[in-house]
Every structure is written in C-alpha cells, then in structure tokens.
Amino acid sequence: MVSPAEDVKLRVVADRSKCMGAGMCALNAPEVFDQDEQEGLVVVLEPEPSAEHRYAVRDAVNLCPASALRFEKDEA
Amino acid sequence: MTLADQSTxxxxxxxxxxxxxxxxxxxxxQAREHNPVSRVQLFDGSSVWMLTRHQDIRTALQDHRLSADGTKPGFPFLSPGRRQLGTQSASFIRMDDPEHARLRRMLTSDFIIKRVESLRPQVTAIASDLLDTMTRGKNHADLVTEFAFPLPSLVICLLLGVPYEDHAYFQKQSHILLSAASSAEQVRVARDDLNDYIKNLAESKRDRDDEDIISRLIHRDELTPDEIATMGTLLLVAGHETTANMTSLSILTLLRNPDQLKRLREDPGLIRGAVEEMLRYLSIIHQGLARTAVEDLEIGGQRIRAGEGVLLMINAANRDHEAFPDADAVDVGRDARRHLAFGFGVHQCLGQPLARAELQIALDVLINGLPNLRLATPFEEIPFRDDMLVYGVHSLPIAW
Known part of the structure; x- marks a missing residue:
C-alpha cells in the first residue's frame, strides 16, 4: 500500500475497463472522483490530489471492489 | 461430543x-479462528470449501479463477430451489466477465452516486408519508409490512416503471424465489411467472417514452425480451427484499442496543456511519456467496482445485476481529466501511448507493419521528427469517 505522505508526489490512475460502477470512489472521495452520466463509470477529477484529500483517495483505492484504481509515484 | 469427534x-x-x-x-x-478454509457438507451430501476470514474472502472475490456461473461444475447450492434459481434464465450475477460486464454496464449509470443523491427528497417524502399512514390513529404496527417493505418497494417500482399496485403479486413470487423451503418446481413456476410479468410490462412500454429503467432497456434494442425480463426481475427482487430486511433488523438492533440508539438520536451526523455498521453487523446474506473454481488456486494456504465449490461466509468475515476490533459489538461510531455486506470484486452490489440512501433515510425518519419507539412483543417471540435467502424478520411488532 502506498503511504499517502504529503511530501511524495502521487498520481491517481483509474482503469475504466475494470470499473464496475459500484461508486465507492465517488462516495468516499467526491473531490477527486466522479462517475460519468452515460456509462456510470469512474472519472478522475483531480489526478494529482492535494494533501487534504490523500487519505480519502487511499480509502477509495482500498475500497474499490474491482481494483480499478491505483496510485502511481511521479518519477519527476 | 468429544474434541476428537469435532475435528473429524x-x-x-x-x-x-x-x-x-x-x-x-x-x-x-470457530472455523474462522481455527480452520478458516474448511470442508463443509451441503444438503445433497456434496462437500465444498467454506471461507470465513475477511481477508481470504476479499481476495477470493477478486480472483477470476472463482466463477459466479451456476452452470459450471461444482457450483454449490444450498437447496434444490436455490439450484433452480441459479441456473434457470440466469441474470448477470450468475455470469462471469466479459458477458457479466456487458450486461451490468447497461445499468451502472442508473445507480451512480449523484443520481441517487438527487432521489433523496423523493425517498424522504415517501418515508414520511409511510410513517404518517402507519401512525395515524393508532399506537402500534408491524414495521415489516407497514414501512420496511413498502419503502424500498415503492422506490424500486418508481425506478423500474413497475406499478406499485402489483406489489402483493411480486412480493409473493419473490418470497417463493428466496425461500429455502421452495422446491425446484415452485421456484421454476414463480420465476417463469415473474419473467412473463416483466416481459409483458416491457412490451407495453415499447411505444411510450417513459424514463424508467425497463423503458430504457427496451428502447436500447440490444437485449432480447427474455434478457430484459431477467434483468428486471433481478432488480425488482434485489431492490426491495434486501433493504426491507436491513431496515427491520437495524431498528431491532438499535432497540436492543439503547445506548447506540441514544447516540444516533443525539448526533444525526452519525447516521451514515451507523448504516455501514448495521450492514457489517447484520450482513443479511447469511447463507454465504457461492463460487466454483475453474482453475486450481490457493487461498489462505489451502489448495482449491478446479471443479470444487466454495462458499464465502460474509457474515463470519464481517465479525472477523482482525478486520474489525471488538467485532461482535455494535458501535455506530466505528469506521465499518470495509464490510463485505455488499460483496466485493466485480459482482459487488450495483444498487448499493440506493440501498445506503434508503437505509439512512429510513432510520432517520423512524428513530427521530418516533421518540418512544419500542418493541411491542417479547424479543424471544420475534420470527427470524432463518428459512430465507435474505435474513431478517418476518414481522416486527412495534409501538410508540
């Protein structure tokens, strides 16, 4: 599990081909995730979530039933 | 029984x-503590694996080598009626990807968070009306028939475009489908009947431009009438039985835990977390989720071979002390979001945003609208639904 430490730059990536529309992401981190109205699948609103949303995003990643979300460390 | 007997x-x-x-x-x-991946025996004498740990079940539900297809070899059923239900005109909950995903995604946009949020005022109005009707001129009622079933039934009828006047009919069929006592033949007849009902309803909507789910499915022209009927039946049954029983059981749980009820009344901000805790504590699919291995795999250190059935006991997993400290206690303030009451993996409940909203509204309306809410019968006399696929109570006499 990636630590949501504030000094690491993290990107959150969503794989829409895995998304099953359970909505756990949009429920637990609504500032970062949404669902589109046509297909009901995940949309990332903030690919580089600010520090205040890191824990919510971590919860969303862990709670996603379809493993459609992941953190990536920025190689910058 | 001696210890040696128990182990064999x-x-x-x-x-x-x-x-x-x-x-x-x-x-x-006991299995979860001592033998978390164990062999158990079913009604027909067959033996299958039973999983009981939170982590093992979470892992298993994400493993594509475990199939949800009831026609695959080894798939475990708990009664002849359940076997009939899981194999006759199966819905996408008894399919694997990619076919499962293709069908499920036709419905995902109907249950997105913001759409469900926009339904809250309507659901609240329905719940308030039901409370008014239930309490008018009397001081006691059966919560199950006068509130817990009507609320989600009215809501799912609205979403599907099913006339609520038919509720006595579809609840009767639904009861047959979900009863462990139903024979395969009884399930077959009820299933055919309900499918025909939805098929006729869908046909009657073909030339209209209503905005309900069944109308939208028939206008997509991608599904056969049978597929629409199967999907409609699934949503109708799953859409009211589960929330109805969660509502009654949650109220009963709170009445049995007055300190928690008091906390919830004093701090309305706890309601969302309290619903997660009720889902965890009660996890109403008490007979487990069923899968069968289509390839060999290992779970919890145990080899499971292709063709062997697996039962995943989510009620045991939701009481796993490794996942939830003091798991057998009700605590409306705990973070219970990792519960498996809606399942996990690609089959996790599609209607969960709606179920959450309905439960939050139902509990709020009941506990705050009835400050003197209490049981009107001794606890020992309440008839629990041990005979049903969805656990709950058959009736819940309350007074206020």
Whole structure:
C-alpha cells in the first residue's frame, strides 16, 4: 500500500475497463472522483490530489471492489 | 461430543444458529479462528470449501479463477430451489466477465452516486408519508409490512416503471424465489411467472417514452425480451427484499442496543456511519456467496482445485476481529466501511448507493419521528427469517 505522505508526489490512475460502477470512489472521495452520466463509470477529477484529500483517495483505492484504481509515484 | 469427534466431523451448512439471532452460527466463528478454509457438507451430501476470514474472502472475490456461473461444475447450492434459481434464465450475477460486464454496464449509470443523491427528497417524502399512514390513529404496527417493505418497494417500482399496485403479486413470487423451503418446481413456476410479468410490462412500454429503467432497456434494442425480463426481475427482487430486511433488523438492533440508539438520536451526523455498521453487523446474506473454481488456486494456504465449490461466509468475515476490533459489538461510531455486506470484486452490489440512501433515510425518519419507539412483543417471540435467502424478520411488532 502506498503511504499517502504529503511530501511524495502521487498520481491517481483509474482503469475504466475494470470499473464496475459500484461508486465507492465517488462516495468516499467526491473531490477527486466522479462517475460519468452515460456509462456510470469512474472519472478522475483531480489526478494529482492535494494533501487534504490523500487519505480519502487511499480509502477509495482500498475500497474499490474491482481494483480499478491505483496510485502511481511521479518519477519527476 | 468429544474434541476428537469435532475435528473429524464435517460441518453441515447452513449450520445452526447460537443464542443470539444477530450472530453468525458459532461453528462459522470457530472455523474462522481455527480452520478458516474448511470442508463443509451441503444438503445433497456434496462437500465444498467454506471461507470465513475477511481477508481470504476479499481476495477470493477478486480472483477470476472463482466463477459466479451456476452452470459450471461444482457450483454449490444450498437447496434444490436455490439450484433452480441459479441456473434457470440466469441474470448477470450468475455470469462471469466479459458477458457479466456487458450486461451490468447497461445499468451502472442508473445507480451512480449523484443520481441517487438527487432521489433523496423523493425517498424522504415517501418515508414520511409511510410513517404518517402507519401512525395515524393508532399506537402500534408491524414495521415489516407497514414501512420496511413498502419503502424500498415503492422506490424500486418508481425506478423500474413497475406499478406499485402489483406489489402483493411480486412480493409473493419473490418470497417463493428466496425461500429455502421452495422446491425446484415452485421456484421454476414463480420465476417463469415473474419473467412473463416483466416481459409483458416491457412490451407495453415499447411505444411510450417513459424514463424508467425497463423503458430504457427496451428502447436500447440490444437485449432480447427474455434478457430484459431477467434483468428486471433481478432488480425488482434485489431492490426491495434486501433493504426491507436491513431496515427491520437495524431498528431491532438499535432497540436492543439503547445506548447506540441514544447516540444516533443525539448526533444525526452519525447516521451514515451507523448504516455501514448495521450492514457489517447484520450482513443479511447469511447463507454465504457461492463460487466454483475453474482453475486450481490457493487461498489462505489451502489448495482449491478446479471443479470444487466454495462458499464465502460474509457474515463470519464481517465479525472477523482482525478486520474489525471488538467485532461482535455494535458501535455506530466505528469506521465499518470495509464490510463485505455488499460483496466485493466485480459482482459487488450495483444498487448499493440506493440501498445506503434508503437505509439512512429510513432510520432517520423512524428513530427521530418516533421518540418512544419500542418493541411491542417479547424479543424471544420475534420470527427470524432463518428459512430465507435474505435474513431478517418476518414481522416486527412495534409501538410508540
């Protein structure tokens, strides 16, 4: 599990081909995730979530039933 | 029975319940502590694997080598009626990807968070009306028939475009489908009848431009009338039985835990978390989720071979102390979001945003609208639904 430490730059990536529309992401981190109205699948609103949303995003990643979300460390 | 007997005897599932009707059978708790991936025996004498740990079940539900397809070899069923239900005109919950995903995604946009949020005022109005009707001119009622069933039934009828006037009919069929006592033939007849009902309803909507789910499915022109009927039946049954029983059981749980009820009344901000805790504590699919291995795999250190059935006891997993400290206690303030009451993996409940909203609204309306809410019968006399696929109570006499 990636630590949501504030000094690491993290990107959150969503794989829409895995998304099953359970909505756990949009429920637990609504500032970062949404669902589109046509297909009901995940949309990332903030690919580089600010520090205040890191824990919510971590919860969303862990709670996603379809493993459609992941953190990536920025190689910058 | 001696200890030696216990270690050799194969547990028959579903196992008997212990003293507390909210708790999983004690044998599942013992299995989780001592033998978390164990062999158990079903009604027909076949033996399958039973998983009981939170982490093992979470892992299993994400493993594509475990199939949800009831026609695959080894798939475990708990009664002849369940076998009929899981194999006759199966819906996408009894399919694997990619076919499962293709069908499920036709419905995902109907249950997105913001759409469900926009329904809250309507659901609240329905709940308030039901409370007014229930309490008018009297001081006692059966919560199950006068509130818990009508609320989600009215809402799912609205979404599907099913006339609520038909509720006595579809609730009767639904009861047959979900009863462990139903024979395969009874399930077959009820299933055909309900499918025909939805098929006729869908046909009547073909030339209209209503905005309900069944109308939208028939206008997509991608599904056969049988597929629409199967999907409609799934949503209708799953859409009211589960929330109805969660509502009654949650109220009963709160009445049995007055300190928690008091906390919830004093701090309305706890309601969302309290619903997650009720889902965890009660996890109403008490007979487990069923899968069968289509390839060899290993779970919890145990080899499971292709063709072997697996039962995943989510009620035992939701009481796993490794996942939830003091798991057998009700605590409306805990973070219970990792519960498996809606399942996990690609089949996790599609309607969960709606179920959450309905439960939050139902509990709020009931506990705050009825400050003197209490049981109107001794606890020992409440009829629990041990005979049903969805656990709950058959009736719940309350007074206020």
């Amino acid at each position: 005897e194969v547990l028959a599932v579903p196992a008997s319940r212990g003293a507390c009707p909210f708790d999983p059978p004690p044998a599942y708790d």
